[in-house]
Amino acid sequence: MVDDHCSDGSFCNGAETCSAGVCLPGPGDPCAVGPDPYREEGGDVCLACLADAHCSDGSFCNGAETCDAGVCQSGPGDPCVGGPDPYCEEVQDACIACLSNDDCSVGTTCISGACVSSVPVAPAWWLVVLAAGLLASVVGTLARGRTARR
Secondary structure (H helix, E strand, O other), X not given: OOHHXXXXXXXXXXXXXXXXXXXXXXXXXXXXXXXOOEEOOOOOOEEOOOOHHHHOOOOOOOOOOEEEOOEEEOOOOOXXXXXXXXXXXXXXXXXXXXXXXXXXXXXXXXXXXXXXXXXXXXXXXXXHHHHHHHHHHHHHHHHHHHHHHO
């Protein structure tokens, strides 16, 4: 007897063998071990991928990897080049406007990847306090002026 006589016709459980005239079961899924862990439905071939998600290398800054006919393809490169935010920030998986103040225009500061106006803006509550103080000062001056004329 030869190995061909022992085949059960299923790729998924591995190749059956013949030993001393006795058929032995296959060792299991041939795709479970090795670099190509996926199998197309009904296919007798192990593949590196079935979908783009199977190919991700976890790096944002080299572009999204894709699956093409069972083979992983490298990402196209830095996704931020040529865009409005030209710097790639791996931790945030995002394109950002600046890495340092040198990347921003005059009057702006780089804060968390964004160029932000460096001119201080008073909070609204401060304006209310200022207006109340000014009003009290004017009322006080008027009151003193009336008292002085009598």
